[in-house]
Amino acid sequence: MNSGANPRRESNRDPASFRGRILFAIAGMLLLVAMLIARLAYLQLVNHDHYTTLSLENRLKVLPIPPTRGLVYSRDGVVLAENRASFALEFVPEKTPALNRALAEIQPYVSLSADQLSRLRSELKQRRRFDTITVKENLSEQEVAVFSVNRYRFPGFQIAGRLTRHYPLGAETGAVVGYVGRINEEELRRLDQGEYSGTTHIGKEGIERSYETELHGRVGYQTVEVNAQGRVLRVVESRPPVPGRNLRLGIDTRLQREAIKALDGQKGAIVAIEPATGSVLAFVTNPAFDPNPFVNGISVSLYDSLRNAPDRPLFNRALQGLYPPGSTIKPLIAAGAIELGLRDRRAATFCPSFFQLPGASHKYRCWQKAGHGSVDMIRSIAESCDVYYYALARDMGIDRMHDLLVGFGLGKPTGIDLPAELGGLVPSRAWKQRARKLPWFPGETLLNGIGQGFMLTSPVQLAHVASILANRGRVIVPHVVDLLESPQAGEQEQVHVVEAPSVPVHQEEAWNAAIEGMHEVVQGERGTARATGLDAAYQYAGKTGTAQLFQIAQDKRIDVKDITKQLRDHALFVSFAPLEQPRIALGIVVENGESGAHTAAPIARTLFDFYFALKGQDDASG
Amino acid sequence: MRLDRRGSLLSQVHIDPPLLGGLLMLCAIGLVTLYSASGQSVDVVIKQALRMLLGMACMIGIAQISPQRLARWAPGIYLLGVFLLIVTTAIGEGRGAHRWLDLGPIRFQPSEIMKLATPLTVAWFLRDKILPPRMGQIGIALAIVVVPGALIMEQPDLGTAILVMAAGLLVLFFAGIPWRLIMLAVGATGAMAPIGWLFMHEYQRQRVRTLLDPAADPLGTGYHIIQSTIAVGSGGWSGKGWLNGTQSYLEFLPERATDFIFAVYCEEFGLLGVLVLLAAYLLVMMRGVTIAVQAQDLFGRLVAASLIFTLFIYIFVNMGMVIGQLPVVGVPLPLISFGGTSIVTLLTSMGILMSIQTHRRFIVES
Numbered sequence: 001m002n003s004g005a006n007p008r009r010e011s012n013r014d015p016a017s018f019r020g021r022i023l024f025a026i027a028g029m030l031l032l033v034a035m036l037i038a039r040l041a042y043l044q045l046v047n048h049d050h051y052t053t054l055s056l057e058n059r060l061k062v063l064p065i066p067p068t069r070g071l072v073y074s075r076d077g078v079v080l081a082e083n084r085a086s087f088a089l090e091f092v093p094e095k096t097p098a099l100n101r102a103l104a105e106i107q108p109y110v111s112l113s114a115d116q117l118s119r120l121r122s123e124l125k126q127r128r129r130f131d132t133i134t135v136k137e138n139l140s141e142q143e144v145a146v147f148s149v150n151r152y153r154f155p156g157f158q159i160a161g162r163l164t165r166h167y168p169l170g171a172e173t174g175a176v177v178g179y180v181g182r183i184n185e186e187e188l189r190r191l192d193q194g195e196y197s198g199t200t201h202i203g204k205e206g207i208e209r210s211y212e213t214e215l216h217g218r219v220g221y222q223t224v225e226v227n228a229q230g231r232v233l234r235v236v237e238s239r240p241p242v243p244g245r246n247l248r249l250g251i252d253t254r255l256q257r258e259a260i261k262a263l264d265g266q267k268g269a270i271v272a273i274e275p276a277t278g279s280v281l282a283f284v285t286n287p288a289f290d291p292n293p294f295v296n297g298i299s300v301s302l303y304d305s306l307r308n309a310p311d312r313p314l315f316n317r318a319l320q321g322l323y324p325p326g327s328t329i330k331p332l333i334a335a336g337a338i339e340l341g342l343r344d345r346r347a348a349t350f351c352p353s354f355f356q357l358p359g360a361s362h363k364y365r366c367w368q369k370a371g372h373g374s375v376d377m378i379r380s381i382a383e384s385c386d387v388y389y390y391a392l393a394r395d396m397g398i399d400r401m402h403d404l405l406v407g408f409g410l411g412k413p414t415g416i417d418l419p420a421e422l423g424g425l426v427p428s429r430a431w432k433q434r435a436r437k438l439p440w441f442p443g444e445t446l447l448n449g450i451g452q453g454f455m456l457t458s459p460v461q462l463a464h465v466a467s468i469l470a471n472r473g474r475v476i477v478p479h480v481v482d483l484l485e486s487p488q489a490g491e492q493e494q495v496h497v498v499e500a501p502s503v504p505v506h507q508e509e510a511w512n513a514a515i516e517g518m519h520e521v522v523q524g525e526r527g528t529a530r531a532t533g534l535d536a537a538y539q540y541a542g543k544t545g546t547a548q549l550f551q552i553a554q555d556k557r558i559d560v561k562d563i564t565k566q567l568r569d570h571a572l573f574v575s576f577a578p579l580e581q582p583r584i585a586l587g588i589v590v591e592n593g594e595s596g597a598h599t600a601a602p603i604a605r606t607l608f609d610f611y612f613a614l615k616g617q618d619d620a621s622g
Numbered sequence: 623m624r625l626d627r628r629g630s631l632l633s634q635v636h637i638d639p640p641l642l643g644g645l646l647m648l649c650a651i652g653l654v655t656l657y658s659a660s661g662q663s664v665d666v667v668i669k670q671a672l673r674m675l676l677g678m679a680c681m682i683g684i685a686q687i688s689p690q691r692l693a694r695w696a697p698g699i700y701l702l703g704v705f706l707l708i709v710t711t712a713i714g715e716g717r718g719a720h721r722w723l724d725l726g727p728i729r730f731q732p733s734e735i736m737k738l739a740t741p742l743t744v745a746w747f748l749r750d751k752i753l754p755p756r757m758g759q760i761g762i763a764l765a766i767v768v769v770p771g772a773l774i775m776e777q778p779d780l781g782t783a784i785l786v787m788a789a790g791l792l793v794l795f796f797a798g799i800p801w802r803l804i805m806l807a808v809g810a811t812g813a814m815a816p817i818g819w820l821f822m823h824e825y826q827r828q829r830v831r832t833l834l835d836p837a838a839d840p841l842g843t844g845y846h847i848i849q850s851t852i853a854v855g856s857g858g859w860s861g862k863g864w865l866n867g868t869q870s871y872l873e874f875l876p877e878r879a880t881d882f883i884f885a886v887y888c889e890e891f892g893l894l895g896v897l898v899l900l901a902a903y904l905l906v907m908m909r910g911v912t913i914a915v916q917a918q919d920l921f922g923r924l925v926a927a928s929l930i931f932t933l934f935i936y937i938f939v940n941m942g943m944v945i946g947q948l949p950v951v952g953v954p955l956p957l958i959s960f961g962g963t964s965i966v967t968l969l970t971s972m973g974i975l976m977s978i979q980t981h982r983r984f985i986v987e988s
Contacts, residue, residue: 017753017754017798018796018798018915018923018927019915021795021796021798021927022796022911022914022915022927025795025796025927025931026911029907029931029934032934032938033900033904033938035947036900036938036941036942036945036947037896037897037900039945039946039947040854040888040893040896040945041893043851043854043855043945044854044855044857044858044859044888044892044893044896045858045859045893047855048855048856048858048859050855051851051852051854051855051856052855052856052858054852054855054856055852055853055855055856055868055869125663125664125665
């Protein structure tokens with residue numbers, strides 16, 4: 001007899017009713033087991049023949065046929081992304097009796113690195129014995145030939161043809177076209193399993209990524225009959241895949257190359273936009289990298305050398321490089337001043353080479369040490385007088401200045417059809433309170449008026465601003481892809497010109513003054529960049545800018561030669577040409593280029609000359 | 623007169639040999655079947671074996687803890703589990719369903735904890751009550767069951783919710799709640815079914831429709847059932863032989879390593895193999911029932927009976943699903959299906975049974 005329990009629990013010590021419940025549960029369980037067995041007997045004994053027949057007939061399998069990825073080519077018809085036939089060595093573990101020996105003996109024909117072998121072994125463990133496993137991709141012609149002759153010695157091994165993405169221009173268009181890479185696990189979870197069932201690669205960067213859906217196409221299927229070993233006997237039915245659409249870019253490779261040449265190895269970015277359509281004509285970031293090694297998995301050493309290079313070639317300066325815009329925003333402020341009734345074009349400000357806020361001793365310097373004297377709006381742009389804009393910024397105030405600059409598309413992404421664009425920064429009271437936990441100081445308004453201080457813009461935004469100026473306030477979203485083309489149906493779809501709300505400057509006089517000032521910059525008698533523009537055969541407009549990297553102490557003069565190259569100012573230039581019916585707008589940044597007028601402005605002139613000559617040739621040849 | 627524990631060397635370390643033997647046999651059957659179902663992947667089999675070892679370690683570990691101590695810990699673990707469930711629903715991640723809690727290196731489903739904590743807590747609550755319990759006590763016990771059940775259903779994970787609630791309700795059943803109450807509950811559930819239909823997710827409704835007429839959508843939702851029925855039926859009396867199941871090898875059978883592994887087993891080992899498997903399960907079941915009957919206090923009896931019959935619910939729901947008698951619910955076949963957490967949970971529950979069995983005290987003549 002069991003004992004030792006608390007007497008208080010005596011009432012529930014009697015297990016009679018518990019035993020009753022247990023017996024009931026066992027009875028219930030046996031009844032359910034009997035039901036299972038009855039059903040199993042019905043399936044496996046009574047209807048065994050029926051299901052055996054079904055299982056023998058059950059030999060139709062649906063296999064995916066991946067679509068061919070769309071091509072990418074340029075405005076002038078140069079292929080920028082294509083699919084190249086390549087050969088890979090594969091094998092099926094089940095059909096390969098002595099794998100280790102075979103891998104050793106295959107070495108003289110197809111050399112395999114230790115890296116490839118170890119990857120192969122880990123894959124071997126994860127895959128099923130009847131799956132096909134790739135040993136080596138991108139075999140050379142010699143490897144294919146030598147292996148084929150000796151193939152009889154390696155049962156289970158075979159050479160398979162496939163298509164590999166290739167970028168003929170490599171680094172020259174890498175920043176725009178981007179690249180594809182193997183689908184990773186995170187993407188696999190996100191993707192439509194059906195659509196990607198036969199696809200191995202997916203766009204990772206550039207338009208390969210932003211136009212993934214269009215480039216990929218639609219998967220096809222074939223229903224095949226297989227025998228009991230799974231071998232395909234015949235194709236019963238098939239639905240062909242719909243190949244991906246070809247993309248035509250607005251980029252002209254000749255202009256693109258000329259822009260790369262003009263940068264002459266300096267770090268920086270150049271973006272050219274056709275103002276009327278928003279089509280991107282050139283998109284250069286320097287230094288750049290070759291996207292081809294990324295397609296089939298870049299080696300660790302190459303990737304590390306790219307990532308750790310001091311010039312940061314993986315960094316897309318055109319899209320993600322953020323620079324203070326410097327004086328390039330002066331025409332914008334000037335146009336806003338007329339619209340807001342703060343200045344007319346003739347109102348003069350006296351520049352004694354510095355500006356002071358009432359009651360403060362700090363002197364805000366003009367770049368012109370001698371002072372500009374009496375300056376009106378046109379001169380203020382042409383000669384980039386800082387004092388004029390200190391005074392104007394004070395009158396406008398940060399709130400109105402913020403709204404004006406945001407109206408020009410600054411401080412937010414332009415909406416270009418490339419992934420991971422950065423929006424830069426247009427500071428405001430609210431931003432400073434949020435980000436810095438500090439109130440706005442009046443002196444910061446003055447600095448913002450000449451594009452210094454907190455403000456940041458990308459080269460794409462600078463080109464966008466140039467294009468908006470050329471369009472006199474119409475904001476057209478820039479786009480890299482001009483045309484989508486379905487290779488089968490042969491139909492073409494022009495990318496729509498997307499217009500954003502226009503700049504809140506509506507007076508013609510405001511645009512006239514801003515553009516006339518910019519014209520004076522390059523082709524006026526005292527313009528900051530007159531040296532580059534005076535002898536041009538066409539009229540154009542531009543504005544230089546210099547983004548200060550560090551502040552020189554008050555009243556101190558420093559010889560430029562004493563400053564190391566990395567600390568020199570960035571040279572900026574926004575420009576469009578010709579003055580009437582502009583055809584090209586440019587945003588240029590040359591890192592550590594010191595002066596917009598000397599380094600960046602000549603690049604614009606070179607590219608304009610080249611582009612117009614090119615157009616002349618193209619028109620002549622019809 | 624003194625109290626003593628008695629038994630073999632194994633029971634000194636709180637292992638129950640018959641139960642262990644039955645479980646090892648099931649693990650062996652599981653690994654052999656999995657090797658075939660995974661397309662002869664050694665990797666998968668090793669992974670599964672490692673999980674079984676982990677489960678065995680948990681089992682032996684928990685068997686060292688006396689049932690009295692387990693009873694004391696139960697409410698705390700229960701509250702922690704409910705808290706984690708709420709956190710998971712709020713921030714958890716899963717493929718469309720919030721089931722997993724990601725704690726850096728550890729990722730687990732809090733609902734697994736509730737599979738054990740819920741019956742333990744109901745038994746803890748009833749352990750010193752006069753049986754049969756009064757209405758108020760039944761109400762509290764039901765609340766203990768419904769709270770985690772509702773939270774898990776919210777994730778939504780109907781299969782696990784049903785199992786967690788079933789484990790708790792089984793405790794109440796064995797505590798001797800009146801038959802008329804049980805009848806009332808069964809009747810009410812039947813009457814509520816049409817209303818429940820309205821609250822079901824569309825995919826759940828689809829599964830019920832599929833059960834009634836699998837041929838209606840042969841390539842969609844009916845595909846699983848049609849293919850698994852063909853696999854089972856074509857196995858016949860003695861099966862097609864190990865590694866020879868065409869349905870699974872030609873990839874007609876979906877989920878063949880996890881929820882539908884029983885179909886692979888039926889195809890390759892036939893009805894004869896199924897009877898062997900059922901016998902192995904029944905061996906474990908009957909040992910569990912013996913432990914429940916021999917348990918010395920109410921807590922041990924209720925917990926042991928609830929856990930062992932929950933195991934049966936797993937088996938029945940999974941097999942019933944594979945052979946087309948029950949709707950498709952994500953319930954694995956214990957110790958056979960590929961999958962981590964459920965194996966560990968199951969073996970841990972078997973450890974609780976061992977604890978109940980080996981911590982008994984006997985009077986020894988001095």
